[in-house]
Amino acid sequence: MTEQTKNIAANRSALEIKTVPDTVTGAFDDFMGAFEAFKDVNDRRLGEIESKLTADVVTRDKMDRINRAVDEHKQVLDQLLLKKARPPLGRPGFGSSGSPEHKAAFEAYIRGGDEASLRDLEAKALSVGSDGDGGYLVPPEIDSEIGRRLAVISPVRALATVRQVSSSVLKKPFNTTGLASGWVSETAARPQTSTPTLSNMIFPTMELYAMPAATQALLDDSAVDIEAWISSEVDVVFAEQESAAFVSGDGVNKPKGFLSYTAVADATWSWGNLGYVATGAAGAFKPVGPTDVLVDTIYALKASRRQNGNFMMNRRTQAALRKFKDADGNYLWQPPAVAGATASLMGFPVAEAENMPDIAADAFPIAFGDFRAGYLVVDRVGIRVLRDPYSAKPHVLFYTTKRVGGGVQDFEAIKLVKFSAA
Known part of the structure; x- marks a missing residue:
């Protein structure tokens, strides 16, 4: 051959x-x-x-x-x-401190609607997790299981800062201008310096829900792992909704995605907006030096943010960038070095977010930044399940809800690439 x-x-x-x-x-x-x-x-x-x-x-x-x-x-x-990345539920020794009792009570509630044990447990714990409209908190091992899966599926959640709160709104003060200082001689007067400016940022949590159904025969089958079933049903739909909202959500009954904020040319950037660097051609890279825009975007970030920088784009944009080489003939896009690692672009990790837009005129298909500093995800503690055996007989509905919010917290930490002439 x-x-x-x-x-x-x-x-x-x-x-x-x-x-x-x-x-x-x-x-x-x-x-x-x-x-x-x-x-x-x-x-x-x-x-x-x-x-x-x-x-x-x-x-x-x-x-x-x-x-x-x-x-x-x-x-x-x-x-x-x-x-x-999905460890099995109910592994031996997991949550041995008080967890088996809650787990058994929750399973009894899911299978047969027996809520007496859960009421007793939450009364003993003085829980504020369930209120008069019904519903019970998922046992901690299920709650954390769903959270881990979301971190794998949703790239923004995996990269951003995640805060858990017990109320419906997180208020976060942010120092937009630091203290002023100056040099003086030994005997010179010390005039008062300017004080820092604080911006009060508000991140409300919105309700994310799923309502899977099961037949009573399935619930009566003791061989079925009900907890694993709830997790597998809920995690996919939660992750899909979250992923879209964290990127482009409008903030109405959902988190506000970073692409929904006003974008301005980085040369005229101001707080409250995201800065962008234009490619120099409408809907395309410019013919000469097409990848210069990537270098400009990387160095639009301050050094402290650039060290933790990640590119974010969808697969189709990656396919376009995969063709580019540097002056020495090396490919700018490099595959992961080992299984489980991430691909890199010009030395920085690439996060795949299918909700990022495709390359088109005036679109923002590429984002680069320190997303841990730039974007905040707010989770209200607890995933609630309300069992409804009446509304869809012979099926039993499980109304599963979670409160989650999100938004940009540092407008300097994320930069965008705009496919436009200017």
């Missing part, structure tokens, strides 16, 4: 996912093989552009197919990592 034939066979295998690997290592190897095939074809495309000023149609089509295959392999890898 010639070297050319070997390359063709390798590229062909990279285009298909014939069987889904059942291990993270296997999926990671497939992903890296697809990326190496992508680099080979992209190098050929760039060589054709350099020699003939245009790439061959066959080469372009092949590169697009392999680029899509890289994304597909990455999705398979992400799903396996997500599955691996």
